[in-house]
Amino acid sequence: MKPRGMKLLIKVFLAFLLTSLLIVGGLALLGHSLSPEKSLSPVIENNAVNYFQSLGAKIQNEDDIRRIYKDLQLHVRREGFEQLADSQGLPSFATTEKMDKDFSNKLSLGKTNGFYFAEVKGVTPRTVWFISYDEIPRAWLFPFLWVASFIFFIMAISFLTIRWMMSPIKVVVEGVNKISEGNLKYRIKTNHRGEFGLIADSFNNMADGLEKMIVAKEQLLRDVSHELRSPLTRVGVAVDLLADEKMKASIKDDLSKMEELIHQILESYRLKEGAKSLKKSNVNLSELISNVASDYEESMKVHLNLPEEASLHMDAMQMERVLRNLIENSMKYAKPSEPNELTISLQKDCDHWVLKLKDQGIGISEKDLTHIFEPFYRADTARSPGKSGFGLGLAIARAVIEAHEGTITVTSKMNVGSEFTIRLPK
Structure with a gap:
């Protein structure tokens, strides 16, 4: 599929070419009418x-x-x-x-x-x-060849000139994509002046404001989360003094959920620091996957397709966290009336290890697919009774994978199932 910028470039060039032909044709007709x-x-x-x-x-x-x-x-x-x-x-x-x-x-x-x-x-x-x-005589044809060569040269120069003039559009589109991917530090750099220079400056000013707003919001959320820990601890101590055991258990359960939410929020921000937040060591990923999957054998059927050895330099605890999150999501959103099955495969692909987890659950709607890795986002199906959560699990999973310089993507069809794909550099 051609990039949008290239399509626009071709359209502008064809419009220029058509206009040039119309002008030349009009002048030729005018000359013919004046001097038949x-x-x-x-x-x-x-x-x-x-x-x-x-x-x-x-x-x-x-x-x-x-x-x-x-x-x-x-x-x-x-x-x-x-x-x-x-x-x-x-x-x-x-x-x-x-x-x-x-x-x-x-x-x-x-x-x-x-x-x-x-x-x-x-x-x-x-x-x-x-x-x-x-x-x-061949020599009589040479002038036509020179004319054709000259026309081709003019067309090539015109195309390159239009391409150069439109290059800032490609830069702006790239900037928009970077910002939409969450890279708030990205800024447009261009030597163009005039209208495109103004667009670049406006974009950078917008990015500055957006970054400050997001950073301020995250800092506020982080500070609030930190400050909530102490009151929650005191509330937990006070709850232990209650005589009503039923009420005590209910409050303890709510406090546990709040503490887990705070922990996940702080962990997601810690992982934003990238590789600096990881504690890496040499890990056999196949062995790690097998150990984690074995913990769920009684709840679901897990099919493994793994090589004997898949050595990676990674944070084993964080990768285990990702695997558990994805497996538990598969369990949570399985079809109620059918056996719950999950297939986990690992294979080499050029310079990457590709890990895939494919289930046969209820699936994810198309409108939710582009948002499920966002913090606190929960799809409509997730809001049904019995499916609790804070909407941070997949956001943390993505943060972990990106901290390992990898990627995580998902494809899904409603009532067919979902497939998560993780690519990690070897």
Whole structure:
């Protein structure tokens, strides 16, 4: 699929080309209307007449006619030597008279039977000069080749110029994509001035404001989360003094959920620091996956397709967290009336290990697919009774994978299932 910027570039270039052709065509029509092609230029006419008369003066016999053809590739039909012209298959005088285009008062000009012809009018003995279509000298074609080359050169320069003029659009589109991917530190750099320079400056100002707003919001959420820990601890101590065991258990459960939410919020921000937040060591990913999957054997059927050895330098605890989150999501959103099955595969792909987890659950709607990795986002199906959560699990999973310089994506069909794909550099 072609990039949108390239499509726009082609459209603009074609519009430019069409406009140029219309202008050239309009000028040609205007020139034709002002100076219709009904007569030759006097200079060309006189030079041609003198040239043909000088050649005709050299003809005394058939050998002279053959010599002219040998030197100039010009055939000749001349009164007194018509038998030679007939043997060469040249059109007759009567034929050339019919095909005269009436461009000139001094010359008969036209084409017939595969020949171009010219004759000086009113000259005796009558002489018509012919040149075959196939015998036009190559040198006569060179001007057309030069014209074609020049036109192609102009088109190439025009295309490159338009491409250069439109290059800022590509830069702006790239900037928008970077910001939409969450890279709030990205700024447009361009040497263009004028309107595109203003667009770049406006974009950068927008990105500055957006980054400050998001950072301020995250800092507030982080600070609030930190501050909530102490009150929650005190509430937990106070709850232990309650006499009503049922109420105590209910409050303890709510406090546990709040503490887990705070922990996930703080962990998601810690992982935003990237690789610096990881505690890496050499890990056999196949073994890690097998160990994690074994904990869920009683709840679901897990099919494993793993190599014996898949050594990676990674944070084992964080990767285990990702795996558990994805497996538990598969369990949570399984079809109620069908056996819950999950297939986990790991294989090499060029410079990456590709980990896939494919379930047969209720699936994710198309409108939710682009948002499920966003913090606190929960799809409509997740809001149904019995499916609790804070909407941070997949956001943390993505943060972990990106901290390992990898990617995580998902494809899904409603009532068919979902497939999460993780790519990790070897």
